[in-house]
Amino acid sequence: MSGTHFHFHDPYQPLESPIHRLDPRVKLALALGFIAIATLLPPGAWLAYGLLGGTAWGVAHVSGLGVRRVLRRSVLALPFVLAALPVIFTAPGPAWWTFPLGPWWISVRAEGVVRFVSVLLKSWLSLQIALVLVGTTAFPDLLAAMRALGVPRFLVMTFGLMWRYLFLLVDEARRMLQAREARSVPPEAPSQRVGGTLAWRAQVTGRMVGTLFLRTLERGERIYMAMVARGYDGEARVGSLPPLPRGERILLAGGWLFLIGVLILGWAF
Amino acid sequence: MHIPDGFLSPTVALPLWGVSAGMGGYALRRASRELTESEAPVIGVVAAGIFAAQMLNFPIAGGTSGHLLGTALATMLFGPWVAILIMTCVLSIQALIFQDGGLIALGANIFNMGILGALVAYAVQQTFRGLLGDRPGARYAAAFASGWAAVVMGALATALELSLSGLTPASVALPAMGGIHALIGIVEGLITMSAVAFLAAVRRGLLAERPVAGRVPLWIAGLALTLGLTLLAPLASSDPDGLERVARDLGLIQAERSLWNAPLSDYVIPGLPNQALATILAGMLGALLAFGLVVAFTMRRRREGGSS
Numbered sequence: 001m002s003g004t005h006f007h008f009h010d011p012y013q014p015l016e017s018p019i020h021r022l023d024p025r026v027k028l029a030l031a032l033g034f035i036a037i038a039t040l041l042p043p044g045a046w047l048a049y050g051l052l053g054g055t056a057w058g059v060a061h062v063s064g065l066g067v068r069r070v071l072r073r074s075v076l077a078l079p080f081v082l083a084a085l086p087v088i089f090t091a092p093g094p095a096w097w098t099f100p101l102g103p104w105w106i107s108v109r110a111e112g113v114v115r116f117v118s119v120l121l122k123s124w125l126s127l128q129i130a131l132v133l134v135g136t137t138a139f140p141d142l143l144a145a146m147r148a149l150g151v152p153r154f155l156v157m158t159f160g161l162m163w164r165y166l167f168l169l170v171d172e173a174r175r176m177l178q179a180r181e182a183r184s185v186p187p188e189a190p191s192q193r194v195g196g197t198l199a200w201r202a203q204v205t206g207r208m209v210g211t212l213f214l215r216t217l218e219r220g221e222r223i224y225m226a227m228v229a230r231g232y233d234g235e236a237r238v239g240s241l242p243p244l245p246r247g248e249r250i251l252l253a254g255g256w257l258f259l260i261g262v263l264i265l266g267w268a269f
Numbered sequence: 270m271h272i273p274d275g276f277l278s279p280t281v282a283l284p285l286w287g288v289s290a291g292m293g294g295y296a297l298r299r300a301s302r303e304l305t306e307s308e309a310p311v312i313g314v315v316a317a318g319i320f321a322a323q324m325l326n327f328p329i330a331g332g333t334s335g336h337l338l339g340t341a342l343a344t345m346l347f348g349p350w351v352a353i354l355i356m357t358c359v360l361s362i363q364a365l366i367f368q369d370g371g372l373i374a375l376g377a378n379i380f381n382m383g384i385l386g387a388l389v390a391y392a393v394q395q396t397f398r399g400l401l402g403d404r405p406g407a408r409y410a411a412a413f414a415s416g417w418a419a420v421v422m423g424a425l426a427t428a429l430e431l432s433l434s435g436l437t438p439a440s441v442a443l444p445a446m447g448g449i450h451a452l453i454g455i456v457e458g459l460i461t462m463s464a465v466a467f468l469a470a471v472r473r474g475l476l477a478e479r480p481v482a483g484r485v486p487l488w489i490a491g492l493a494l495t496l497g498l499t500l501l502a503p504l505a506s507s508d509p510d511g512l513e514r515v516a517r518d519l520g521l522i523q524a525e526r527s528l529w530n531a532p533l534s535d536y537v538i539p540g541l542p543n544q545a546l547a548t549i550l551a552g553m554l555g556a557l558l559a560f561g562l563v564v565a566f567t568m569r570r571r572r573e574g575g576s577s
Contacts, residue, residue: 011366011367031372032372035274035371035372035373036373038274038275039274039275039277039278039279039282039373040279073368074368080271080272080273080276083276083431083436083437083442084276084431084436084437085437086436086437086438086441086442087435087436087437090437090438090441115435115436119275119276119436120275121275122274122275123273123274123275123276123371124275125275126273126274126275126371126372126373127273127274127368127371130274130365130368130371130372131368134365134366134368139366142365152294152297154297155293155357155358155361157313158312158313158316158354158358159313159358159361159362160313161310161313161314161317162313162314162316162317162320162358162359162362163317163362163366164313165313165314165317166317166320166321166362168317169314169317169318169320169321170320170321170324172321173321173322173324173325174324176325177324177325177326187328198456198459199459201327201328202327202456202459202460202463203459203463204327204463205325205326205327205336205337205460205463206459206460206461206462206463206464206465206466206467207463207464207467208325209322209325209337209342209460209464209467210463210464210465210467210468210471211467212318212321212322212325213315213318213322213342213346213464213468214468214471214472215318216314216315216317216318216321217311217314217315217318217475219314220310220311220313220314220315220318221311223310223314224310224311227310232310
């Protein structure tokens, strides 16, 4: 929760590829299936992980996003791996090797290493397929697909509105940060403390949050008025997607069969 | 605190999806009593605003910086149910578009930071209001405490989920996550407090007049708070004397053990000694009993009051 985790550009890459042309419902259903299967796989199912990885990279390549780009972005979320680190030392089973750490003896356990690497791979694979999904699907298409897959109408509508104003408000926040920076003296070294106590700095940030919030709220009310003036009555009229063509249905079924096959493989071997 | 995919075992992630979906639906129903559906645009824009506000960071020390989560602030301004909806939207977009948190883990993330955060923040705010009244000082104290509590409880829930997934023992995860977030929570509390103070000074009506969507009865808030604290009490110290002593004196620990050991021995949280688990369970049972008595008493008094 500390530091910024966002990459503030629309991840969608408008390219021409079979993956881009694929129906968003098929893409969303298959991506969710992929992540679900990755979650359900047991630790140490290397062959199944390999198949999923091959699929993810194959799709990334065909989509024109490129394996390298997806790999580079997928590394950004890996710091969370720290949370899984203790399993190396606490898993049951025989110790691989034991080393002293101060007054304690720490053992690295085979079972723990297997579990740790498995979590790492599963998380990494899930992330890559999610990157491919948002990289090849424009957000309005994703919304329509969510609606088709049964996400409540209110939520889809709110996501849509949020998306529309997200970048605007992020820019607003950025301008505020820039303004603060312009009025502050940067520290000569990162460890050097400048500009008031922690409480004072938090107070300044709190006022910025308050200002941003007021502007947001006013903008929201203005938008609502404008929508009402244009005939909005609480009903979002989202264009519904046509029924899936035969080819796409076969692809969806084939994809799911493949994923279930991977799952069976993972548990059997 | 955004858990990526792959970290939670399915037995943890999928039930939490169910809980979050159910609670989200309930929040939607409660919120729609106050907000007409035509006001949904405001929720969408405010959610985008919270997302943007999470960018406003400030340096703490040694190159690290802190920023807002916003659950407590949203709860203070809109009440818990609208806040749950707002945070659900924020977290969903973060997971879906920016891969900040996983999609299968989204249920857990919504639960930790949205639902639990908003309910805990609301419980704290209601408790402060009940104890200190509507004075501005009480409001700022409530803003600070609820910001802190929402972050810390969310972190503890995250730690518990990770340890239930068999990744880290609870004896490591809970103190580590709780300790770090007890500090991060101070930042959250300070920012929330000064944002509330700013809004109170600039727009007094925003905090005072805005109807709270679906007011939770105070006793539910209190119950949630007590259960949360019960969960924390034995973890805070390695020798949880007070509560455990009471539980043992009442014979609750023995009873809990014989009950829970037989069919559910696999369900002991890894790393959390049986003793502490028993204490938590005993404490929760005790809290439930106490609240049952209070509720029964109040209802009886209300009935008597109605008949006279």
